[in-house]
């Protein structure tokens with residue numbers, strides 16, 4: 001993943017894993033299940049990566065579109 005800085009603190013944000021309490025990784029609905037390219041796979045969902053700011057706790061999500 002690319003290098004990220006917190007927009008509020010300017011410190012480097014750390015990659016983390018976001019899961020539900022029962023251990024499933026989170027996915028987002030891409031809304032593109034009818035895509036002709038089929039790039040996003042069956043069901044139109046994508047996994048997400050998260051980065052967290054160690055200073056203020058801001059968390060950002062990035063969809064894994066590959």
Ligand SMILES: [Zn+2]
Nearest residue numbers: 006009053056
């Ligand atoms: Zn921050």
